[in-house]
Amino acid sequence: MKMIVAIIRPEKFEAVEDALAEKGYIGMTVTEVKGRGVQKGIKLQYRGSVIEVDLLHKIKLEIVVDDENVDEVVDIISRNARTGRHGDGRIFIMPVEKSIRIRTGEVEKQ
Amino acid sequence: MKMIVAIIRPEKFEAVEDALAEKGYIGMTVTEVKGRGVQKGIKLQYRGSVIEVDLLHKIKLEIVVDDENVDEVVDIISRNARTGRHGDGRIFIMPVEKSIRIRTGEVEKQ
Amino acid sequence: MKMIVAIIRPEKFEAVEDALAEKGYIGMTVTEVKGRGVQKGIKLQYRGSVIEVDLLHKIKLEIVVDDENVDEVVDIISRNARTGRHGDGRIFIMPVEKSIRIRTGEVEKQ
Amino acid sequence: MDSGNVAWLLTSTALVMLMIPGVGLFYAGMVRKKNVVSMITLSLISAILAGVVWFLYGYSLAFSGDISGVIGDLSKSFLANVGIESKDGIPEMLFMMFQLMFAGVTLAIITSAIAERVRFFSFLLFGVLWITFVYIPFAHWFWGGGWLAKLGALDFAGGVVVHVSSGFGALALAFVVGKRYGYGEHPIEPHSIPLTLIGGAMLWFGWFGFNGGSALVANRIAVNAIAATFIASCFAGFTWMVMSWIKGKPGSLGMISGVIAGLASITPAAGFVDVRGAMIIGVIAGIICFLALDFRMRKGIDESLDAWAIHGIGGAFGTLSVGILANPYISGYAGLLFGGIELFVNQIVAVAVSIVYAFAVTFAIAKAVDGIVRIRVEHEEEYVGLDISQHGEVGYA
């Protein structure tokens, strides 16, 4: 099993979500995050003092899938989250050793 | 070491937290997230336009423990977070290679 | 590749961020979290009922870097996030198997 | 027609109007995020229902004619014959508007009891019935020439008509609706104290019109009323703070609850007692409403946002206190302290009957509504929150 961690643009979230659901990938956990990347460089000011701000709002998806589905999910996310401009985000694949469904206690192992 | 990532119902958080503390598991990091799973299917509407919404509020716990404690922690969480209805959540076990305590610089390795 | 997960004090965020940027580490994902650790023990009350609250506001950084850079990043974070008092936070190093840049589709493997 | 009096009652009407969403915001901050829209919307619809009912028949039933001291007639339905002129005093149309706002505020207060679990549709039905069978009779009895007015019971600005009716009504309603899912098992915490304090500020502000306007003219009584009102609220807020400090910490919700307890308690009395009486009422209100709230919590009754403890108990206490503290110098009425035994007896009768009536009739209405259309949402709807399930909206994106 792998956890697919995808950082995407908030406005692409619906498209990604729908595309995943269409292929049967329903389960996911969503977090509001801020991201810094190449896309940066704005100044903020508060009653005179200047603060450099370079964090933009992003959505983080965490989707745990079996190893054989990783490529398909990555592909769906990539295609639907892409605009081609800086700030489209990143996908990280991380190993998951075990997964437990709390409702049933059911365990899935690597 | 492992990171135990648990997605649970917000209203079960207190119970889980207390049960963990009782057994000496104090350290944890808590994030407000939204989750999608089997439990879904509500429609939202904004001044006429309809939006499908199927994300529900969840709490994500991240707890890093030594390998030998994983089962106990998983067990405590499972028992205390369960209602038996859809939406109880999931627990994922992920490998951690190294852990550093910032205050002291102390390093714990796999 | 590794994901460096650092839980730090919110007020140290700017310092850490700047120090990382100086050494060329720009990319990161930032989440507002709550943390429980040794630093705890405050009581809350709502119109009479008492609730134990021991979660404090923290910032979680997730930074994915190549293996050879892990030590430098950990070092930068540790130095800049430290106050020496309880609550300074933790850093966890987790394996990343693959990383995809959505904009370009570019894949980096372990 | 005296332009100064008209100006003050126009202003007061607007001030009381603001209290309706004020109640909604006050309550909304104390529920969970998933019910914030619901809570405010219940106050909006309270204003709307009050407007519709008042226009169609409500004003008429309350204030036109009198059938055996019990209720008015329908001759001013659709506001027929409600004039915009007046020789002395203020035009009836303005009086109608001022009274309309009271109906709206009262209905908004009672939503405390059904927070986070009511079916919106059922509330529409409940609201119309409740205004008709509880609010309007009370308004008629005290202010429309009904039997309590004839008896000589006094309620300056709604200690019974507004606060006892909604407070004890809320208690009855809470029993019918039942506890929120999980109440007592896991913490149900206020999601935004600033929102509650914004609403609280609106209430405190609006109460100047509520009590000050109840003089109906800009005269010495109006002046006494606002002084009494503010002073009672300060002492009540201070006292509640002290009470809660003894048991724990001086929270903001406690302080504002104390202020509102003081406001509710002085409401029936503001035109009859002097400022020293107001101070006494404030201090006692701070103590007994605090204890009432504490009692409700210990009993595990989910009258969720404490309309009963604050408005019900405060209003009842305040109405009784008129019988003790009314100073004849203010409006000619004498309480016990000034030798007036009869008034004291009347006030006791009025409060006792009102509590029973408000509780019993609200209970019956709620049961009836529940029988016909279910008053409460399904478990899953409650779980996802009323904002999504009833209104199709999320409070915060």
Added chain:
Amino acid sequence: MDSGNVAWLLTSTALVMLMIPGVGLFYAGMVRKKNVVSMITLSLISAILAGVVWFLYGYSLAFSGDISGVIGDLSKSFLANVGIESKDGIPEMLFMMFQLMFAGVTLAIITSAIAERVRFFSFLLFGVLWITFVYIPFAHWFWGGGWLAKLGALDFAGGVVVHVSSGFGALALAFVVGKRYGYGEHPIEPHSIPLTLIGGAMLWFGWFGFNGGSALVANRIAVNAIAATFIASCFAGFTWMVMSWIKGKPGSLGMISGVIAGLASITPAAGFVDVRGAMIIGVIAGIICFLALDFRMRKGIDESLDAWAIHGIGGAFGTLSVGILANPYISGYAGLLFGGIELFVNQIVAVAVSIVYAFAVTFAIAKAVDGIVRIRVEHEEEYVGLDISQHGEVGYA
């Protein structure tokens, strides 16, 4: 000088003032988090620009003298010769202040069309030009003795001057500015419904001064106006709720939109129709403004916060309805139902001309501003949000 009248108009001026940030908060809740500061700031600067322009020359051009029925003169620039005394009626300085607030509210309403994408600097320029070339002429035509006043067209409190002008102006502006990036592609959701409802509460409250104060004195007309105003708003809110319920769920934004549609629609009529006429206006406003909003959305027009559908259509409908429902008992004017054909024709002329003028001149101004300084931010600035890019601030830390 009658102190009661002065008191009421002072109060009304304050109430209308509160509506300016009220519009801002109302709108701000409906935009995304990254533009919340921008939206409120547009209302603050609307108040400020109105104040500055009114002081320098605006009041004079609108209300001093008359050049061929089209515009006033500059003899009261810098408020020269605007007196603080008055024998009967109210001092001109007070009238000036009351009118000033209307200019501010109107400019704030139009910001609906440029939400989340306007360059702040361009709005300053646009705002000054728009007050000068759209608002001031309308104010002069109806209220400053201009040609529409001479014709006999009626606008009690701004159905055309405020609502048609800003509503149809917003439509024109939306066409010039273009859609928000991503509009129609991904959902753009309101970030804080409580914020919108706080603003909505302020608007509802302030409208008592807006319509009630437009009588300029605390008399029978003021009384009729607030009664008509509130009743229309309740029926409109109720009707909109029913309409939206048929298609889906009864949302809070719909309910408050209905209330505001009712308020905008009754605005031109509140001093001319009776309360039953107000009820009819409310019900119809709830229906047609709902349909207008639905139409706009289906057409994919990004007049983002619906100034057109609510204020424009509501104000136009309300102004026409004066020609039908005006009851001579109230102010001496008779609509169709009371046998007055001429008024009906005048109202049609007034509305038709106003719509064309507001749309065309706003369009021209917007184009001109766009040509000179670009009216819209760069794509990247829009993406990060106006709060950061225009104001250097973040709404919520």
Added chain:
Amino acid sequence: MDSGNVAWLLTSTALVMLMIPGVGLFYAGMVRKKNVVSMITLSLISAILAGVVWFLYGYSLAFSGDISGVIGDLSKSFLANVGIESKDGIPEMLFMMFQLMFAGVTLAIITSAIAERVRFFSFLLFGVLWITFVYIPFAHWFWGGGWLAKLGALDFAGGVVVHVSSGFGALALAFVVGKRYGYGEHPIEPHSIPLTLIGGAMLWFGWFGFNGGSALVANRIAVNAIAATFIASCFAGFTWMVMSWIKGKPGSLGMISGVIAGLASITPAAGFVDVRGAMIIGVIAGIICFLALDFRMRKGIDESLDAWAIHGIGGAFGTLSVGILANPYISGYAGLLFGGIELFVNQIVAVAVSIVYAFAVTFAIAKAVDGIVRIRVEHEEEYVGLDISQHGEVGYA
């Protein structure tokens, strides 16, 4: 008793009351999330303390009798002999209420200096002492027939009594309390600009009562006051915007700060200068308060929410400007520009003495309180925030 005057002062009293939580909300948006409840609560308790003190002895000391021009007596303690009647003018009880609100606002303003670090208990003590030894003397000196009134110094609505006292008091307090932990090291950012702007809207709105009501009657002075007030605020807001734009971006906090600087500056002058004078005051206020704020920040003084820069400097400047711009046409007083040298001198004396008194006595009180009960929370309490540590609450769940 003129009902119009009573109506206006009742309304004004309510408006000023709203400013007290208004200050709290305004400040609360500018602190960190963990102190939002604390900040609003400090304003609530300011209202409550003012009410309690005023009732017990405050009103009496300020406005009853006169001991050597320095202070009043205690003969109206418990509001004894404060009448609700009046032949001409307004009843003393109403005057008392209006004045009470001023005491509450002033205490709320000073909480700027102790934001995010004060022990709540210590503030109670400080508040009572400060009202007693700073606010009441000022009120007596200017408005209660004390030595400054006898000297002929003018303060229309509290330029010194409210703004200099709280502004320079805040500066002294900031020195005693010390900087917030981390101030100057890491950014301390406003957590909710919308909250601040809601509070700001309440302040702007309430100021109509603050300055307009200070005429005490609904007459030409009240009319002049609200016109001058609003115009000054617009020009000040505009000027501040320009100033901040030159250095960076035109932020919303700057704009509203400018508006409030204008309001504070026109406060002492609104009944003495004409609208053109008000415009001048507004422009200059926008410049000098901006510079004062900038100066404070460069000096690293943690007078956290700028009561000093905005209220202190604004109020002092405005009071001096009376000596220059007072137009005898308005109230009979002539400033330098109209040939009145004496007034100018008096104003300088009044401002100079007041600044010294406010600073020195506040410093002494703060030191005394600190000595007895520590004025500041422990480091850990400050770290977790005052909401949890002082009030046992969290602002947002």
